[in-house]
Amino acid sequence: EDDKAVDGKVDDDKKKDDSSAVDGEKSKDGEEPEESKAEAVSETLFLPEGWRSCICRCEKCVKYFKSNKIEFLLDEKDTVHHYESQGKKRAGQFEQGMEALSQMDRVQQVEAISMYNNMKTDLMGYLASFAREGKVVKEEDIRKFFSDMKSAKRPRLDLPPPDSCK
Numbered sequence: 001e002d003d004k005a006v007d008g009k010v011d012d013d014k015k016k017d018d019s020s021a022v023d024g025e026k027s028k029d030g031e032e033p034e035e036s037k038a039e040a041v042s043e044t045l046f047l048p049e050g051w052r053s054c055i056c057r058c059e060k061c062v063k064y065f066k067s068n069k070i071e072f073l074l075d076e077k078d079t080v081h082h083y084e085s086q087g088k089k090r091a092g093q094f095e096q097g098m099e100a101l102s103q104m105d106r107v108q109q110v111e112a113i114s115m116y117n118n119m120k121t122d123l124m125g126y127l128a129s130f131a132r133e134g135k136v137v138k139e140e141d142i143r144k145f146f147s148d149m150k151s152a153k154r155p156r157l158d159l160p161p162p163d164s165c166k
Contacts, residue, residue, distance in 0.1 A: 052076050122149065 055061075055074060065071040072078050101109050126145050130137050 119149065 052074065053076070057074065062071070062074065065074060101112065104112065123145060127137060130141070
């Protein structure tokens with residue numbers, strides 16, 4: 001009844017609407033796509049460039065994508081190339097840390113790495129107590145850890161090394 005036949009031929013506009021569905025699900029304006037009965041399978045899928053432009057974007061289909069938490073499929077910018085180019089534009093934390101270390105002299109590098117390792121050990125011990133008790137770590141817990149660490153920090157003395165270190 002939805003396909004209007006004229007002299008035994010299916011309306012061409014209706015064919016176009018149906019061809020925009022994903023995985024053979026027919027999408028008719030105003031009707032929600034039928035639930036897929038297929039079993040979930042985890043496999044790699046390569047699709048041709050521009051495939052997202054073929055996805056139906058009627059109100060019902062968009063609602064379907066959102067309710068199934070797959071609305072990212074509608075985003076034209078959600079591609080591997082997009083994420084790769086974004087990653088190249090900004091350096092990650094590791095790269096930023098290595099750049100900062102490279103600007104220091106050897107003594108400063110050793111001190112920075114030593115302080116980092118001490119902080120890591122202390123933080124892991126702090127978080128282990130939450131794990132043992134089965135408690136959820138909250139933002140205020142992390143803030144408390146760093147404020148306690150800051151207050152326990154020894155004042156830095158800018159004294160030359162003792163004569164025995166030469």
